[in-house]
Amino acid sequence: MADIPLLSVEGVTKRFSFNGAPITALEGANLAIRKGEFVCLIGPSGCGKSTLLRMAGGFETPSEGALRMWGAPVTAPGPDRGMVFQDYGLFPWLTVAGNIGFGPAARGRPRAEVAETTRRFVEMVGLTRFAGAYPHQLSGGMKQRVAIARVLANEAELVLMDEPFGALDAMTRENLQRELLEIWARTKLTVIFVTHAIEEAILLADRIVVMSTNPGRIVADEAVALPRPRDPTSPEFNALRRHFSAMLGSHH
Amino acid sequence: MDAARLRVAGLALAAPLLFLLFWHVSTAGRSFSLIPPPLEVGRQLWDLAFGGVWDDLYSGTLAEHAFASVSRVYGGFLLAAACALPLGMLIGRIRLVREALDPTLQLMRPIPVTAWLPLAMIVFGIGPRSAFFLVFLGAFYPILVNTIFGVRNVEGRLFEAAAMLGVSPSAVFWKVVLPASLPSIFTGLRLGLGFAWVVIVVGEMTGVQTGLGAIIMEARQLSRTEIVISGMIAIGLLGYASDALVQALGRRLLRWSPQHG
Numbered sequence: 001m002a003d004i005p006l007l008s009v010e011g012v013t014k015r016f017s018f019n020g021a022p023i024t025a026l027e028g029a030n031l032a033i034r035k036g037e038f039v040c041l042i043g044p045s046g047c048g049k050s051t052l053l054r055m056a057g058g059f060e061t062p063s064e065g066a067l068r069m070w071g072a073p074v075t076a077p078g079p080d081r082g083m084v085f086q087d088y089g090l091f092p093w094l095t096v097a098g099n100i101g102f103g104p105a106a107r108g109r110p111r112a113e114v115a116e117t118t119r120r121f122v123e124m125v126g127l128t129r130f131a132g133a134y135p136h137q138l139s140g141g142m143k144q145r146v147a148i149a150r151v152l153a154n155e156a157e158l159v160l161m162d163e164p165f166g167a168l169d170a171m172t173r174e175n176l177q178r179e180l181l182e183i184w185a186r187t188k189l190t191v192i193f194v195t196h197a198i199e200e201a202i203l204l205a206d207r208i209v210v211m212s213t214n215p216g217r218i219v220a221d222e223a224v225a226l227p228r229p230r231d232p233t234s235p236e237f238n239a240l241r242r243h244f245s246a247m248l249g250s251h252h
Numbered sequence: 253m254d255a256a257r258l259r260v261a262g263l264a265l266a267a268p269l270l271f272l273l274f275w276h277v278s279t280a281g282r283s284f285s286l287i288p289p290p291l292e293v294g295r296q297l298w299d300l301a302f303g304g305v306w307d308d309l310y311s312g313t314l315a316e317h318a319f320a321s322v323s324r325v326y327g328g329f330l331l332a333a334a335c336a337l338p339l340g341m342l343i344g345r346i347r348l349v350r351e352a353l354d355p356t357l358q359l360m361r362p363i364p365v366t367a368w369l370p371l372a373m374i375v376f377g378i379g380p381r382s383a384f385f386l387v388f389l390g391a392f393y394p395i396l397v398n399t400i401f402g403v404r405n406v407e408g409r410l411f412e413a414a415a416m417l418g419v420s421p422s423a424v425f426w427k428v429v430l431p432a433s434l435p436s437i438f439t440g441l442r443l444g445l446g447f448a449w450v451v452i453v454v455g456e457m458t459g460v461q462t463g464l465g466a467i468i469m470e471a472r473q474l475s476r477t478e479i480v481i482s483g484m485i486a487i488g489l490l491g492y493a494s495d496a497l498v499q500a501l502g503r504r505l506l507r508w509s510p511q512h513g
């Protein structure tokens with residue numbers, strides 16, 4: 001049992017039809033993600049990163065092949081796979097606390113438990129002072145904290161993040177990267193994190209999956225052995241940066 | 253702070269005061285003016301509300317007429333909301349209902365409410381029921397159209413977010429669609445109520461005994477222009493108060509919406 005991966009992607013191809021013409025967004029992808037791993041998907045725009053992530057989320061179905069969560073086919077979105085969208089997707093009519101407690105409440109958890117869970121995760125992402133604020137009153141970084149907290153509060157086992165920090169300024173992004181790593185280390189989450197920034201991938205990932213376009217496919221899958229916390233100015237970090245840059249450049 | 257507030261109040265009052273002044277200067281003391289001067293209208297309005305000036309048929313009847321109009325406006329409006337809200341949600345959410353009803357409703361929408369008046373009089377007779385029907389019709393379409401719009405324009409991302417958080421398909425309507433479309437629905441209700449106030453006057457001008465529209469029309473036949481204007485002022489104030497009420501309600505319920513909060 002121990003070697004069943006948390007998520008397996010088995011020979012997955014996805015075609016879309018675009019104005020009647022078929023587009024192969026992803027071809028023959030194979031991937032196994034073990035519990036507790038932090039995996040980054042990296043690659044140029046249009047290489048099928050979002051498509052792969054959305055299939056893991058159950059928002060798209062593969063044209064060929066299958067995705068399995070603990071061996072069971074993924075057929076629809078579900079609370080075991082929490083998604084963090086780049087555009088947040090918060091419910092504007094709910095407060096920070098309301099958004100974070102939304103999942104547990106929707107799944108019919110008892111009131112007292114929802115309140116306690118909400119309080120805990122509001123605190124975990126440092127938004128206690130803003131618990132009563134509405135999304136339109138928050139900065140981008142705060143919104144993304146809420147989006148992360150609401151999937152954690154919902155006991156998601158696998159957190160899928162699609163360029164979650166891509167729209168944030170550099171300083172906010174660095175803070176959130178650090179906080180995400182802290183939370184990940186503390187909660188033994190499994191994370192699939194899509195980015196097109198090499199540095200972000202090296203900073204965060206246990207494993208980097210490199211993808212390429214035309215058609216979208218996986219071209220490399222490498223472990224990042226640097227000890228944590230990682231220093232982006234260290235020579236080892238720079239060596240990896242050059243390594244992945246060359247790899248992405250050569251597949252363009 | 254207080255100076256700023258004073259400035260706002262002063263600016264808001266400047267135009268009506270200037271208008272009153274202009275009205276006064278151009279009408280007072282002229283024996284053949286078609287429009288009575290503001291002071292006379294004020295005296296009439298007082299008599300209409302409290303009596304004691306003319307002591308005629310109209311003295312002290314304002315409350316009665318206002319009550320008649322208000323109850324028709326809110327009655328017709330509530331009935332319109334009770335029909336248009338569920339219908340709009342069904343049309344917005346269920347394709348079959350949309351395809352079955354939307355073309356018909358769109359075809360009937362361009363018919364002005366006032367064009368329904370003669371037919372209403374034939375069907376409901378001359379009297380308050382025609383006025384009530386017109387109010388209903390006038391409020392119905394703004395509520396319907398905005399409800400459909402709200403329900404159909406929920407951001408797709410919110411459905412994805414709800415699905416991945418474990419909301420069952422049957423709960424999506426209550427958990428996502430309804431709250432997300434509230435601002436639109438609210439806009440429809442506000443427009444509908446405003447329109448109800450427009451239509452009530454036309455509806456009451458057709459042989460109804462009570463109501464502000466009725467006394468305006470009756471006073472015109474009697475050449476009591478002060479009463480005509482007094483009635484107009486009363487309608488304006490009631491419509492304003494009614495809109496202010498709805499807006500206050502909206503600000504409370506839609507605090508989360510950048511457009512309303």
Ligand SMILES: Nc1ncnc2c1ncn2[C@@H]1O[C@H](COP(=O)(O)OP(=O)(O)O)[C@@H](O)[C@H]1O
Nearest residue numbers: 016017018025044045046047048049050051052
């Ligand atoms: N819903 C869709 N319909 C048609 N084509 C799509 C759709 N989603 C993605 N694609 C296409 O699939 C390819 C991969 O897209 P995507 O997974 O979004 O790439 P990435 O996230 O790596 O930038 C692109 O060519 C894109 O245009």
Ligand SMILES: [Mg+2]
Nearest residue numbers: 049050051162
């Ligand atoms: Mg993408």
